[in-house]
Amino acid sequence: MDQIRADQAKLPKKQRYSVGKLLQIISLSRATYYDERKRIANPYDKYAQVKQRVLAISGQGLYRGRRTYGYRRVKALLDQDGIHLADATVIRIMRHLGVQASKYV
Numbered sequence: 524m525d526q527i528r529a530d531q532a533k534l535p536k537k538q539r540y541s542v543g544k545l546l547q548i549i550s551l552s553r554a555t556y557y558d559e560r561k562r563i564a565n566p567y568d569k570y571a572q573v574k575q576r577v578l579a580i581s582g583q584g585l586y587r588g589r590r591t592y593g594y595r596r597v598k599a600l601l602d603q604d605g606i607h608l609a610d611a612t613v614i615r616i617m618r619h620l621g622v623q624a625s626k627y628v
Contacts, residue, residue: 573606574616581622589625 531539546556568574580600584592592600598613608616617623 570612570616573601573608574620576601576604576606577613577616578620578622581617581620584624590622591624593624 542556543553546553577597580597581590581592584590584596594610594613594617597617598608598610601608601613
């Protein structure tokens, strides 16, 4: 989208497409467009320190190359460290990092 706008900058103002028209063509709401622009411009990750701690905790639970710490144990250890998060947040972070417990066979 921004690439299209960059290409349009070379044209005279009357020949340029408006943001509204472009969004209408690609069926994207204006709010979503501006929200994504803001998110891309500010790459701050508020869970960066938590992710490092989750990796360290899950690394402690390695047994024969398999991860044995599930989200409940990781959450309990995070709570002991003073990091209080919802279950769903811990699950999402672990899924993003790829450190979910292996199923026992």
